Amino acid sequence: MASYHHGDLRRVLLSTAAEAIAESGPAALSLRELARRAGVSHAAPAHHFGDKAGLLTAFATQGFDLLADALRQAGDDLLDTGVAYVGFAVRHRAHFDVMFRPELYRADDPELVAARARSGDVLREGVARHTGREPDADALAAWSIVHGFATLWLSGALPPRVGDDPEAAARTVIRRLFD
Amino acid sequence: MASYHHGDLRRVLLSTAAEAIAESGPAALSLRELARRAGVSHAAPAHHFGDKAGLLTAFATQGFDLLADALRQAGDDLLDTGVAYVGFAVRHRAHFDVMFRPELYRADDPELVAARARSGDVLREGVARHTGREPDADALAAWSIVHGFATLWLSGALPPRVGDDPEAAARTVIRRLFD
């Protein structure tokens, strides 16, 4: 085995990419390095994804689907949904890092657009349940505050005094929006 | 002229980098392309910045200083400060893109640390003026919402219905935090 017809290569490459990106960011991602880690030739990734942008498009799509799942599992409370958003960013850092950097992938890819819409719907439903009216400004504010907190947390820009539990800190911050 | 001792190379490279990054993101930045645009040899940038991370460190430092200036000029009202934060992100997109991506540069560089602290101070002072008490959770919430909105705006993830004026939209969103 491990010769021709790996069979599972596409899936393996995506999960290997998650590790590599989590280690050193999307900018440092190398297709050849992925191939090496997966034990295949340097051109194997290109067959499944076309090029680097193709791989990251698939990766971002997977990310939006994972996000939709995570938000759904958080239940009906909007505060929990917000915390789940931050939790997703921390737990799936690599995906989150790529998803909101459209210059790295093909943002008009149909599958990606669909997955992004799915996660957006879950978020908007959560806000609508909470406010009772049509989202818009409320949803945008809620999305902004959780997205901003997650981004700042991941960037390491937050002062140490915030603590080391992102979800607990996020809960405190999000509450400020609903007082 | 335009031979040895360009004189202004460091400044020119930084502003050329701003253009290049604004066009295609920090990941696509090429030192050799910068050198070409500046009309110097492919190794000239390395002399001033050491390597790519060195250039981006200087670039991010410049960004934090520009941010501090922009926030100071916004005046004493916290809402205006928040709008100015978003305005900075939109107007200095390239800097903003790099500043919160520490894996691209040397986050422990002394000059960078100082510049980052300066802009952080301005933000925290604004929040302290508004709430009257010590910042912490309030500052974090305010920072999160403006940073999140700016990031989402730049990523193009926001639905078209938000409009095309980021600062007006930001004002609406930020108000949600202070009701």
Add this chain to the structure above:
DNA sequence: GTGCCATCTTGTCAATGACAAGTTAGGGTG
């Protein structure tokens, strides 16, 4: 058993970042 075709390989090219070693000029020193 035969052919087909997705899957993967080997080979190659231009571009890039990093480094080494050389060249130039301008400012301070004697």
Add this chain to the structure above:
DNA sequence: CACCCTAACTTGTCATTGACAAGATGGCAC
């Protein structure tokens, strides 16, 4: 005013990378 000394920039080179072309392999339908 001659010297040199050093910062600023150059040319040259190497390993690595992304992309592409062309070939090899083997499972599967018929």
